[in-house]
Amino acid sequence: MAKKKEKPENDKIKDLQQFTENGDGEFLTTNHGVKINDNQNSLKSGERGSTLLEDFILREKITHFDHERIPERIVHARGSAAHGHFELYEKMGKYTKAGFLNDTKIKTPVFVRFSTVAGSRGSSDLARDVRGFSVKFYTQEGNYDLVGNNMPVFFIQDAMKFPDLVHAVKPEPDNEIPQAASAHDTFWDFISLMPESMHMIMWVMSDRAIPRSLRMMEGFGVHTFRFINDKGKSTFVKFHWKPLLGIHSVAWDEAQNISGKDPDFHRRDLWEAIESGSFPQWELGVQLVDEKDEFKFGFDLLDPTKLIPEELVPVKIIGKLTLNRNPDNFFAETEQVAFHPGHLVPGIDFTNDPLLQGRLFSYTDTQLSRLGSPNFHEIPINRPIVDIHNNQRDGHMRHAINKGKTAYEPNSLGGGCPFQAMMKNFGFTSFLERIDSKKIRNRSKSFVDHFSQATMFFNSQSDAEKNHLINALRFELGKVQTPEIRQRMVNLLTQVDTNLANRVGEALGITPKTPEQPMNHSIPADEDRKELQSKKVKPPVESSKALSMKNTIKDSIETRKIAILAANGVDDKSLNSMKKTLEGNGAVVKIIAPKMGMITSAKGARITVDESFLQAASVLYDAVFIAGGQKSVDALKAEADAIHFVNEAYKHCKAIAASGESVEFLKLSYIDVNAKDEGLIIEKNGGIEKSFVKAIAQHRFWDRENARKVPA
Numbered sequence: 001m002a003k004k005k006e007k008p009e010n011d012k013i014k015d016l017q018q019f020t021e022n023g024d025g026e027f028l029t030t031n032h033g034v035k036i037n038d039n040q041n042s043l044k045s046g047e048r049g050s051t052l053l054e055d056f057i058l059r060e061k062i063t064h065f066d067h068e069r070i071p072e073r074i075v076h077a078r079g080s081a082a083h084g085h086f087e088l089y090e091k092m093g094k095y096t097k098a099g100f101l102n103d104t105k106i107k108t109p110v111f112v113r114f115s116t117v118a119g120s121r122g123s124s125d126l127a128r129d130v131r132g133f134s135v136k137f138y139t140q141e142g143n144y145d146l147v148g149n150n151m152p153v154f155f156i157q158d159a160m161k162f163p164d165l166v167h168a169v170k171p172e173p174d175n176e177i178p179q180a181a182s183a184h185d186t187f188w189d190f191i192s193l194m195p196e197s198m199h200m201i202m203w204v205m206s207d208r209a210i211p212r213s214l215r216m217m218e219g220f221g222v223h224t225f226r227f228i229n230d231k232g233k234s235t236f237v238k239f240h241w242k243p244l245l246g247i248h249s250v251a252w253d254e255a256q257n258i259s260g261k262d263p264d265f266h267r268r269d270l271w272e273a274i275e276s277g278s279f280p281q282w283e284l285g286v287q288l289v290d291e292k293d294e295f296k297f298g299f300d301l302l303d304p305t306k307l308i309p310e311e312l313v314p315v316k317i318i319g320k321l322t323l324n325r326n327p328d329n330f331f332a333e334t335e336q337v338a339f340h341p342g343h344l345v346p347g348i349d350f351t352n353d354p355l356l357q358g359r360l361f362s363y364t365d366t367q368l369s370r371l372g373s374p375n376f377h378e379i380p381i382n383r384p385i386v387d388i389h390n391n392q393r394d395g396h397m398r399h400a401i402n403k404g405k406t407a408y409e410p411n412s413l414g415g416g417c418p419f420q421a422m423m424k425n426f427g428f429t430s431f432l433e434r435i436d437s438k439k440i441r442n443r444s445k446s447f448v449d450h451f452s453q454a455t456m457f458f459n460s461q462s463d464a465e466k467n468h469l470i471n472a473l474r475f476e477l478g479k480v481q482t483p484e485i486r487q488r489m490v491n492l493l494t495q496v497d498t499n500l501a502n503r504v505g506e507a508l509g510i511t512p513k514t515p516e517q518p519m520n521h522s523i524p525a526d527e528d529r530k531e532l533q534s535k536k537v538k539p540p541v542e543s544s545k546a547l548s549m550k551n552t553i554k555d556s557i558e559t560r561k562i563a564i565l566a567a568n569g570v571d572d573k574s575l576n577s578m579k580k581t582l583e584g585n586g587a588v589v590k591i592i593a594p595k596m597g598m599i600t601s602a603k604g605a606r607i608t609v610d611e612s613f614l615q616a617a618s619v620l621y622d623a624v625f626i627a628g629g630q631k632s633v634d635a636l637k638a639e640a641d642a643i644h645f646v647n648e649a650y651k652h653c654k655a656i657a658a659s660g661e662s663v664e665f666l667k668l669s670y671i672d673v674n675a676k677d678e679g680l681i682i683e684k685n686g687g688i689e690k691s692f693v694k695a696i697a698q699h700r701f702w703d704r705e706n707a708r709k710v711p712a
Contacts, residue, residue, distance in 0.1 A: 039057075043057075068331075070336075072121045073370065074166065076115040076116070077121045077123075078116045078119050078122075079113045079114060080214065080334065081112060081113040081114070082274055082280075082323040083325040084111075084279070084324050084325065085321075086100070086107070086135075086321050086322075087107055088103065088106075088319040089319050092227070093229065095237070096227035096228060097228065097346055097347035098139075098144070098348055099140055099346075100141070101319075101347065108137050108138065109385070110137050110321065111135075111337060112133075112134065112136070113334060113337055113339065114131060114133060116130075116131060116132070117129050117130045117131075117132060118169050118182065120179065120180070124258075124259035124263040125258075125263060125264060125267055126263070126265055127259070128181070128204065128252070128255070130149050130204060131211065131214070133149055133217070133220070134147045135148075135219075135321070136337065136339060136382075137345075139385075140386060141345040142345050143343050143382075143384045144343060144344060144345045144348065145339045146239055147339045147359075150220070151208060152240075152307040153307055153453075154200055154222055155191075155194070155197040155200045155201075155305075156197065156355060157354060158358070159358020159359060159362065160358065161194070162355070162358065168187045168191075169190075185482050188480050189482070189485050192485055192489045193488070195495070196305050197305070198454040198492060198495070199305050199451075199453045199454040199457060200305060205469045205473050205476070206457075206468065210249050210251075210252060211247075211248070212622075212699075213559075214266050214270050214280075215243060215273060215559070216243055216245050216246060216248040217247060218242060218247055219239075219282065220239065220241070221238060223353045223356040224301045226349040227286075227347065228346075228347050228348070229347070230425045232432065234291055234431050234433075235290060235291065236288070236294065237286050238287040239284065239285075241285075241321065242283045242315070244283065245553065245559070246552040246553030247549045247552040250619075251652045252468065252471065258619045258620065261620060272588075273559050274323060274325065276588075278558060278586065280322070281323075283320050283321075285315035285316060285318065286316050287313040287314070287316070297540060298537075298538075298540055300446035302352055302354070302444075303447050304356070305447075306453055309540050309541045309546075310545075310546040332380070332381065333381045336376075336382070337381045338363075338367040338370075338377070338379070338382050340363040340364060341356065341363060345428070346429070349430060373397045375397050378397075378398070378399040388400070389418040391408055449537040451536075451537065452537040452538060455496050455497060455539050456543065456547075458497050458500060459497075459539070459543040460548050461547070462548050464703075464705065465549065465550065466500075467705065470504055473500075473504045478507070486510060487510055487513075490505045490510045490512045491513050491514065491515045492515060493505075493512065494514050494515070555697055556586065556697060557587045557696045558586030559588060560586075560587045561588045562588070562623050562625065562696070563616065563621040563623070564625045564626075565593075565624065565625070565627065565646070566591055566592070566599060566607070566627045567593050567599055567632040567633075567635035568631060569600070569601070569602050569630065569632045569634075569635070570599065570601050570607070570631075570632035571628040571632070574627045574629065574659055574686065575601070575607070575629075578627065578689055581690070581693060582692075590611060591607060591609050591611075592610065592616045592645070593613075594642070595612050596609050601629070602629050602631065602632075613641035616645070618645045618652070618654070619652065621649070622654060622696060622699075623654050623692070623696045624649045624657070625656075625658070626657070626662035626665050627659075628659050628661050628662050629661060629662075632661075636665055646666065646671070647669050647670055650670070650704065652700075653700040653703075654679065654700065655679045655695035656671070656681070657681040657692040659682070659684065659686045659688050677701065677704070678701055679698070
């Protein structure tokens, strides 16, 4: 697919391009522009003498090399990112005065970073984990950062517990094991003592934690924020990113295989999609709640472990995000970008969510540590597109050259500049929220229910998704070495769903017991809290369609990777017709053969092989087609790796197609060619292209996971 060429959309991109180095046809220079005559030898006292301290070129080069790495993020260390723009569908002036949400004619430039949470920079993309989904909008009123995840809730209710959560999930400090994994004692010890985590645990143990692609996952702002209009009226808002390709996952066994075959799977997928012109897109949706309805739901809008079911408050789609340009330099952009939920514009404000409130301190502190300077906002990827005017000066790595003698306000020597933006509805003003309370270390009684939404999420899953979630818990808790922790967790699961607890307990050899008092250590055990915690709370809705990936978009195969297995003597019509149909529907097709190089078709055509069975793996593809041609099929029959390729694709519930002589090849696999299976497209006389496209669009055929059909 030809790459779409786009001109720079605005001054922000032009501004960034001023910092882009292109050394084509240029002389080598120092960092200060001095041309270098010899870059091969250091300055010495004679040919075999000691190196001289005055060699400023050597010292500059070595010093820069020594400092080329900055401390990685404590969380969200492994990331991928891209540039793009946001377009508004309709003006939101009724709810917010934010300029970029009231102008449908502009394209607001954005930089989006996706990430895993627990692992280091060198970990696998396919770890079972939450995914970060952070968007920096370069608006005409300054930068706005929507710093979210691919899950709408979080593990904890108060930022006081964040260091504990991260310390628990990170590799254990005595042996630094395991990397990028939660299947170990310290994590589940913490979780088993923190019932407020149960809703998030349902999400992390679900297929949402192992997405097929970063382009095929949702994003959420997690917290409840406020929109403020030009009259000062507040409306509660939750943010949603809905992928136009739908929400899709991989199987857990498949994820483990991908981690070995291509740990950069998600990063590579995002990069290649953008390079090919298949630009990832999401629609921005908002759930809006009037101030007067703050307490109508039976759960607290300020509780970050709760979501608002879409059945109660529908998501209003207001705009579209498009990613259309890869970074020019990973370090300068993806690694140095600094997000912060406190980067706001007029018209958007905070709520008193105690997790959000703590993040407002944490992010600035983190950037100061990582990027080494209070001037991290001057790094090109972090700079706003509007001018900066303030009295902040100096500091490590200051870029701006400030003129004038006044660096204070008020002043008269500088004509009073820069001025405060004191005109009505001009500049940022905080929402006038009434506060009348005592200083206290406590948590609201409205935060006490920890299980109703966990139950709602589990009820909302399809049978296949429930099985995956149960198996994930079996796997994770099976890695826990301390019996008491396993027992506590299975006991907690009884508060979510008794069948869930029984099935997990059965695999672990544990009999579930109802906890005497499933209390959160974070909430003092006074009498009314004891009563609240022992009371079973009914979920806000029994189940929600939006929480199951079974109900996602399944009408496109755009950007799906399809493997065509072929060898010398492949039938021209069989291969060419399928390849043309798949590519015509936006899929990426790769020819897999016994050896690299070229194969020759039955009619003598030379065909380039993309991968051999030595490099290829079914887990890196969404579907498989075995092309016809007797000679080709005979060659594939002799390849054990070809048979394994198809068996593994079938095991992972992918669409498989065969026509003509290739049907005989399938009989060597453990696939029953006579079985009733919507994902198995077989026709000895050909003409299966449309049926195969339809099957690929369905993503997976989870009914195959019946143990009698799919060996381990």
